[in-house]
Structure formats: structure tokens, C-alpha cells
């Protein structure tokens with residue numbers, strides 16, 4: 001497969017000038033749009049004359065011009081025919097799953113997923129909609145194949161999993177999903193630019209744009225990147241899950257994200273450069289560090305094979321401190337004494353963010369779920385930032401680590 005550069009693809013999308021020829025696109029704030037001929041209304045409501053089909057805009061929950069500019073850029077990023085922007089990552093995920101599955105249908109999902117997604121699949125969807133999920137070790141595609149049933153509509157994984165940092169073998173999983181007549185849905189929140197799952201066979205790529213893509217921890221947003229017919233179904237005015245559930249992206253949020261996309265590649269490269277440097281140094285100190293850029297990571301070769309060249313291995317790493325107490329002591333020292341980063345959930349910020357997964361973003365998982373996902377009570381997840389110099393930050397990290405006994 002030829003090398004792909006997602007930032008080049010985004011740059012090739014037609015530039016959207018502002019209303020008065022400004023270099024920045026305009027924010028279209030109208031929630032409703034004027035239709036010039038009354039006779040056009042029925043066709044607009046049947047989706048036959050949308051803005052992408054030479055028609056006009058209708059209503060903000062359906063299409064907004066500013067949001068549509070961002071959607072085109074995200075489709076280029078993920079190399080899908082189309083994209084649709086949502087109010088959050090969870091809105092994108094739940095919309096896609098409710099569109100793909102009816103009551104009685106079945107999902108096969110990785111057993112290591114973001115806690116909110118795990119709770120949606122494990123508890124919410126079976127209770128509210130009668131959609132069941134079987135969780136398996138998706139690093140072994142044969143286990144996914146064995147879990148498929150007649151009713152399986154979706155195979156669901158994260159490209160790089162939260163927080164265990166396992167890498168999905170997207171080509172192998174796509175074969176399994178397609179043999180079963182199911183869709184492969186990949187959450188690429190942890191690895192935008194680094195990985196392009198649709199180029200390796202994923203049918204739908206979902207994002208929490210809240211994280212690396214926006215990169216400023218100042219808004220919550222999501223996106224679905226998919227073939228045109230799937231996107232069309234999601235916002236079908238009469239039947240679409242996103243249209244009827246209504247998690248629409250605000251045009252002001254779309255504008256902010258569109259302004260930050262041009263430096264997404266630079267940011268990912270720097271997050272990755274620093275994460276690799278810290279991971280190597282921590283490994284050399286004998287710490288239990290997990291980073292897919294390290295050669296001893298079980299998926300390092302797979303990631304090297306699938307990754308777009310030049311953007312590194314991502315900005316996320318974990319350290320297993322053995323116990324909750326040691327994990328908490330490390331985070332408090334690093335934040336309150338050293339100023340190394342912030343004890344905060346989320347990821348992809350300019351500064352380093354640290355959280356203890358079992359007590360926070362994976363707290364939805366029950367004991368069995370935590371064990372299956374390999375999340376120990378002392379696992380500290382770090383989203384490595386790029387402020388300050390590497391050497392100053394490393395000195396802070398070393399001092400913080402020195403103050404806390406490491407192994408149980």
C-alpha cells in the first residue's frame with residue numbers, strides 16, 4: 001500500500017473563504033434557512049435537494065454550512081466519502097450503533113474500550129434497545145470470528161485502545177467483519193493522523209474530537225466518517241439516528257476545530273516525539289511503562305506496518321504503579337510539586353494530563369471487565385503534552401518518580 005499523508009489530504013480540500021473574502025471561514029449562526037420556492041419543501045424533507053446535491057440548506061440540526069466545511073475536512077483526514085459532525089464522541093458512537101442495529105441485533109466488541117463506550121454496550125444498549133454485545137480479546141481476530149452470530153451487525157474496536165494501548169489489526173478485523181456481513185467500526189480518537197483505519201478496511205471511523213483533533217480541551221465534539229450512503233442514512237430527516245436523537249454540532253465549535261486542524265499533524269508529531277522519549281527513559285529506569293512506540297510493545301510491529309509515516313506512535317502512554325496509593329502519590333507530586341502536568345481526565349491537550357484509569361475513565365467497568373482489559377488499580381494514563389522543554393519536563397518526571405516507591 002502506498003504511503004499516505006492525512007495532512008496533505010486535508011490541505012487538498014477546497015479552501016473556504018469567509019463571507020467578505022476573509023482568509024478564515026465564516027461562522028453561519030442561523031438555525032434555519034430561507035427556502036425560495038414553497039414547492040421545494042417536500043423534496044428537501046426527503047433529502048433529495050440537500051446542499052451537497054445542488055440544493056439548499058434547510059435547518060441547523062440537518063446541515064449547517066460551517067459544520068459541513070469541517071465535515072469535508074474530516075472526511076479527507078479519514079479518507080472516507082463523507083463525514084458528519086456531532087456534539088460529542090459519545091453522540092457519534094451511539095448514533096452509529098443505533099443506526100446499524102435493531103432490537104435483537106448483536107455487536108462483537110473489543111474487551112478494552114473507553115469506559116463510556118463499554119457502559120453503552122454492556123448496560124445501556126441491551127437494557128434500552130435489546131442490542132447485545134459480546135466482548136472479546138480483539139487482538140486475536142479469530143476470537144472475534146468465533147463470537148459472531150447470525151445477528152451480528154457491527155464489530156467495534158478502538159484503533160489504539162483506551163487505556164491499555166493495544167493496536168487493532170484493522171485489515172484482519174475488516175475481513176472477519178465483512179465475512180460476517182457486519183460493519184467494522186473503529187474509534188480513532190487516540191491516533192488521528194497516525195492511523196487511517198478506513199484505508200485498511202474499516203467501514204466507519206468515529207472520533208471524539210474533544211481530544212487530539214481539537215487539542216485545546218475547550219470544547220466537546222465528535223464525528224462519524226463513513227461512506228456517503230451511511231452518512232445519508234444517519235441524517236435522513238425522517239429515519240436517521242443522528243437526525244432524530246439530535247446531537248448536533250454547534251457551528252461555533254465547528255469553526256474552532258476547523259481553525260486547529262491545520263496544526264494537527266505538527267501537534268501529533270510532537271506529542272509522539274516526547275511520549276517516545278519519556279517511554280524509553282522510563283523503560284531504561286526499569287518502570288512498567290506501556291507505549292506502542294517501544295519495540296517491546298506487543299503491537300509495535302503492527303503499528304509500524306499500519307501507521308502513516310512521519311507522525312510517530314501517538315501521545316499516550318501508561319505507567320503501572322502497582323497500587324492506587326502509589327498512582328495517586330505520583331500524580332499529586334507531579335502536579336502539585338513539580339508542575340509536570342495536570343491530574344485531569346481527557347487527552348490531547350498542550351500540557352500533560354494524568355489520570356488513574358480504574359478510578360476514572362474506566363470506572364464504568366466491573367471487576368471482570370477491568371481484569372479482561374488488563375487495567376490494574378495503579379495504572380496511570382498520561383497524555384503527553386508539548387509545553388516546556390523535553391529536558392525540563394523529564395527532570396520533573398524523574399524527581400516525581402524518585403519520591404514514590406514503584407513496585408508492589
Ligand code: PLP
Pocket residue numbers: 088089090091114116117158162187189190207208209210220221222346361
Ligand atoms: N472514545 C474514546 C476513545 C474516548 O477516550 C472518549 C472519551 O474519553 C470518547 C470516545 C467519548 O468522547 P466524548 O467525551 O467527546 O463524548
